[in-house]
Amino acid sequence: MKKPLQNMPESALRLVTVFAVFIVGTIVVVKFVIPPRFKDTKIQWADTVKTEVAKPVRYAGAVACTECHDEIVAEKKRGYHRDLSCETCHGPAMAHTEDPDNIKPSAPRDRKFCPVCHTFNPSRPRGFPMINPVAHNPMQACFTCHNPHDPKPPTVPRECSACHGEIARTLSVSHHVQLKCTTCHDVPSRHRVSPRVVKPTKPSSRDFCGKCHGQESPYKGSPKIDLATHGEKYVCWQCHYPHLPEAE
Amino acid sequence: MMDRRSFLKKLLSALALSGGALGGFLRGVPAWGQAKEEPAGKLWGFGVSVDKCIGCARCVVACKTENNVPKEPFFYRTWVERYMIPRTGEAVVTNIHTGLAPEEEIPSRPIFRSFFVPKLCNQCAHPPCVQVCPVGATFSTDDGVVLVNDKTCIGCRYCIQACPYGARYLHPATDTADKCTFCYHRLDRELLPACVEVCPTQARVIGDLNSPASPMTRFKRMNKIFVLKPNLNTEPKVLYANIDGEVR
Amino acid sequence: MNPAMLEKLREILPHITGYIYPNEIEVHWGLLIVVYPYITGIVAGAFILASLVKVFNVKEVQPLYRLALLTALAFLLVAPLSLVSHLGHPFRAYEIFLTPQTSSAMAMFGFVYAWYLMVVLLVEIWFDYRKDMIVWGQEEKGVMKHVHRVLSLFSKDTSEEALRFDNRALKVITIIGIPSAFLLHGYVGFIFGSIKANPWWSSVLMPIVFLFSAIVSGIALVILLYMFIYPMMGGKIDMKCVDKGMSFLFYAVIVDFSLEFVDFIHRIYQSEEEIKILGELVMNKIFFSLVIVQVLMGMLFPLGILSAIKIFRRFRESEELRKMLYFVSLILIQGGIFATRWNVVIGGQMFSKSFRGLTTYKMEFGGIEGLLYTLALLALPLVILAVFLKVLPPWKEFAKAPRETEA
Numbered sequence: 001m002k003k004p005l006q007n008m009p010e011s012a013l014r015l016v017t018v019f020a021v022f023i024v025g026t027i028v029v030v031k032f033v034i035p036p037r038f039k040d041t042k043i044q045w046a047d048t049v050k051t052e053v054a055k056p057v058r059y060a061g062a063v064a065c066t067e068c069h070d071e072i073v074a075e076k077k078r079g080y081h082r083d084l085s086c087e088t089c090h091g092p093a094m095a096h097t098e099d100p101d102n103i104k105p106s107a108p109r110d111r112k113f114c115p116v117c118h119t120f121n122p123s124r125p126r127g128f129p130m131i132n133p134v135a136h137n138p139m140q141a142c143f144t145c146h147n148p149h150d151p152k153p154p155t156v157p158r159e160c161s162a163c164h165g166e167i168a169r170t171l172s173v174s175h176h177v178q179l180k181c182t183t184c185h186d187v188p189s190r191h192r193v194s195p196r197v198v199k200p201t202k203p204s205s206r207d208f209c210g211k212c213h214g215q216e217s218p219y220k221g222s223p224k225i226d227l228a229t230h231g232e233k234y235v236c237w238q239c240h241y242p243h244l245p246e247a248e
Numbered sequence: 249m250m251d252r253r254s255f256l257k258k259l260l261s262a263l264a265l266s267g268g269a270l271g272g273f274l275r276g277v278p279a280w281g282q283a284k285e286e287p288a289g290k291l292w293g294f295g296v297s298v299d300k301c302i303g304c305a306r307c308v309v310a311c312k313t314e315n316n317v318p319k320e321p322f323f324y325r326t327w328v329e330r331y332m333i334p335r336t337g338e339a340v341v342t343n344i345h346t347g348l349a350p351e352e353e354i355p356s357r358p359i360f361r362s363f364f365v366p367k368l369c370n371q372c373a374h375p376p377c378v379q380v381c382p383v384g385a386t387f388s389t390d391d392g393v394v395l396v397n398d399k400t401c402i403g404c405r406y407c408i409q410a411c412p413y414g415a416r417y418l419h420p421a422t423d424t425a426d427k428c429t430f431c432y433h434r435l436d437r438e439l440l441p442a443c444v445e446v447c448p449t450q451a452r453v454i455g456d457l458n459s460p461a462s463p464m465t466r467f468k469r470m471n472k473i474f475v476l477k478p479n480l481n482t483e484p485k486v487l488y489a490n491i492d493g494e495v496r
Numbered sequence: 497m498n499p500a501m502l503e504k505l506r507e508i509l510p511h512i513t514g515y516i517y518p519n520e521i522e523v524h525w526g527l528l529i530v531v532y533p534y535i536t537g538i539v540a541g542a543f544i545l546a547s548l549v550k551v552f553n554v555k556e557v558q559p560l561y562r563l564a565l566l567t568a569l570a571f572l573l574v575a576p577l578s579l580v581s582h583l584g585h586p587f588r589a590y591e592i593f594l595t596p597q598t599s600s601a602m603a604m605f606g607f608v609y610a611w612y613l614m615v616v617l618l619v620e621i622w623f624d625y626r627k628d629m630i631v632w633g634q635e636e637k638g639v640m641k642h643v644h645r646v647l648s649l650f651s652k653d654t655s656e657e658a659l660r661f662d663n664r665a666l667k668v669i670t671i672i673g674i675p676s677a678f679l680l681h682g683y684v685g686f687i688f689g690s691i692k693a694n695p696w697w698s699s700v701l702m703p704i705v706f707l708f709s710a711i712v713s714g715i716a717l718v719i720l721l722y723m724f725i726y727p728m729m730g731g732k733i734d735m736k737c738v739d740k741g742m743s744f745l746f747y748a749v750i751v752d753f754s755l756e757f758v759d760f761i762h763r764i765y766q767s768e769e770e771i772k773i774l775g776e777l778v779m780n781k782i783f784f785s786l787v788i789v790q791v792l793m794g795m796l797f798p799l800g801i802l803s804a805i806k807i808f809r810r811f812r813e814s815e816e817l818r819k820m821l822y823f824v825s826l827i828l829i830q831g832g833i834f835a836t837r838w839n840v841v842i843g844g845q846m847f848s849k850s851f852r853g854l855t856t857y858k859m860e861f862g863g864i865e866g867l868l869y870t871l872a873l874l875a876l877p878l879v880i881l882a883v884f885l886k887v888l889p890p891w892k893e894f895a896k897a898p899r900e901t902e903a
Contacts, residue, residue, distance in 0.1 A: 403584015414517025423584030
């Protein structure tokens with residue numbers, strides 16, 4: 001160690017000294033002066049998990065509601081809204097669980113809230129109950145007819161369009177507009193009560209469409225094809241959309 | 249002969265050794281900076297059933313309320329996208345607004361398919377945000393949630409740039425990065441995340457991926473699963489069921 | 497919460513085309529981050545120019561040697577300023593030294609920077625100026641005498657042996673310095689190039705493209721400063737030196753251009769998922785800064801001028817004409833490189849990672865992220881350089897003569 005130091009000119013030695021002081025100083029400061037929580041991410045991460053976990057809760061969760069509102073909960077359990085959390089409509093209720101008398105959760109009673117979910121929107125999954133808020137009993141609050149905790153319609157809707165809004169819209173501009181839904185679909189009566197369990201039928205044979213569109217069909221005014229050669233192995237609706245048949 | 253053989257042997261073993269060492273090093277590389285996962289503990293996963301989402305955006309509202317996310321439409325921990333796929337041309341995508349007014353329809357072209365897609369932080373197993381954070385302010389917890397330490401985050405926004413899903417934003421009140429935590433504070437109290445709690449159609453599911461019986465286990469068994477941007481090898485823990493290929 | 501910021505974001509809303517993720521409206525890395533790679537690029541480039549003299553023995557550019565080193569130092573001192581002032585929490589910047597994450601390219605900034613500043617630039621400058629500082633410390637009076645004595649660390653040894661050691665040390669440091677300069681700017685490219693989420697950035701070529709554009713901007717700036725400052729101090733521009741420097745610049749621009757061209761062709765040929773949105777980005781959002789300023793005015797036009805000078809005798813004979821043409825191409829090249837940084841940083845944030853839409857960037861005027869502050873940041877290294885030129889005059893021929901003009 002000594003020899004290179006002696007060989008080094010005085011100038012370089014000065015530089016090395018400055019660097020040594022600087023480096024040693026940094027190491028001392030980092031190692032001994034700065035407390036570990038500033039330089040150890042493990043400690044910082046454990047702290048973060050602690051602060052994260054300690055953050056206040058605003059939504060109490062559906063279980064909390066059952067403790068007091070057992071009647072409503074029992075009523076809701078029977079209806080279509082059984083899987084709906086109370087706070088979806090009533091808003092965050094943690095404060096209410098802590099001080100039930102003075103803090104009440106909101107209850108949306110006007111016509112603005114229900115349509116958030118139930119306005120017709122073609123992007124919504126098929127079969128989801130949707131209405132046109134402009135045409136559907138205008139000006140009346142939803143809860144005058146529907147109990148939000150058991151929201152079955154006062155009468156089971158007669159029109160298929162009550163639920164199948166998208167199909168109804170498509171159909172209204174098509175040549176099939178005059179046909180009744182039941183012309184093609186057999187609708188079991190249980191479909192109105194359990195729409196997802198019991199489903200209407202769909203025509204399954206080429207002959208069904210052939211009743212109007214086959215060459216031998218007595219109906220006039222409908223386009224005719226030769227069932228034997230047209231489309232061969234496909235069922236009609238595999239190419240033609242029956243609710244809008246003129247679309248290719 | 250003997251010499252040559254032993255030399256070859258040595259050479260081969262040396263090659264194998266260095267190859268093994270290199271392989272070990274490479275395997276180590278992507279794991280840098282991540283907290284170790286303990287196989288026995290919980291591993292949170294999230295499921296989204298795209299065909300159940302009705303686009304009501306109650307999840308977005310609940311998330312903003314629960315987690316102090318600014319109400320302005322520039323900051324989201326979770327949001328809902330609406331896809332409209334026309335017969336020809338580009339898909340039309342919009343971000344669902346959180347107000348009570350129904351979504352406006354954009355039927356300028358005939359729409360083939362349409363649906364809603366909820367988005368949130370994917371809590372990747374290989375999170376790019378954790379990889380790039382210069383100060384270790386963001387990290388994966390043992391149960392697989394990526395958290396941000398807002399006491400040490402310097403606000404450089406590198407993580408926001410690195411997130412392929414746009415799930416992070418700079419919180420305007422704290423000037424630190426913020427993102428979905430799966431409502432870590434609620435999970436700790438055995439509550440559902442706010443968005444899962446209020447979802448009216450159970451389009452959102454959360455559960456322990458390690459458990460043999462959890463909502464996520466069922467979700468994975470019952471559905472065809474896809475993750476977003478799988479080519480980036482982030483290995484998201486938010487799984488999507490029945491999602492359309494148009495979704496990015 | 498800042499209402500002005502919300503107002504700004506609201507103003508951007510109508511300019512969004514297509515679909516962007518809702519969190520993407522804000523362009524997070526603004527003007528300050530454009531300035532940062534620009535400045536570090538100049539540092540790396542200026543150092544490479546300096547090392548031409550020491551390592552590759554290019555004698556012609558000797559007059560640029562010290563100026564290049566001082567320029568590199570002046571810009572290096574300002575480089576972290578733009579980064580730190582952009583942070584959401586500038587006063588937490590020290591954390592990058594306390595809890596650096598080895599997996600983060602950005603975390604390595606502190607160390608690459610410290611290495612480059614302390615070990616390479618300062619030491620090289622110290623060894624180069626040591627003898628002069630001792631001499632100045634003995635001859636001068638007043639404050640400057642003490643400044644020079646402190647700067648030389650009170651060393652007094654001007655023996656042959658010590659000077660030989662200085663020279664050897666210089667050579668070693670320069671040899672260490674070249675890869676360090678490459679590292680400094682290559683890593684800045686890596687900060688962008690390693691972001692796999694962003695296809696505009698994510699490219700293996702990014703560090704290399706950054707490096708060569710750095711060399712271009714550094715060499716160009718040092719020559720430009722020389723052509724400005726040297727005559728101002730009463731000297732006559734050494735055209736041999738400028739010619740040689742410009743010739744190196746010419747090759748650097750060619751390499752830079754080819755690299756970017758390869759990157760461009762590669763992207764178009766592979767034509768992956770993102771090609772459509774990147775096409776829209778180039779055509780609609782950054783056409784002016786990319787095609788016009790960066791490629792046409794920043795590369796092709798100067799290349800044309802420089803080739804013309806190399807080809808036609810008329811240019812080679814007239815020094816005045818050449819000076820003027822050099823001057824024009826240097827300015828254009830600087831503008832082009834600044835546009836390069838702009839297109840990388842801002843361009844990379846204007847398209848959505850959903851690849852479905854574009855947002856827009858509105859430059860502010862005042863404030864930390866504003867134009868005014870940025871201009872001040874860009875002017876600051878020049879002020880620092882002026883001080884350096886006063887304290888450590890790079891050209892011996894003026895060292896003794898009284899200096900009246902402001903550097």
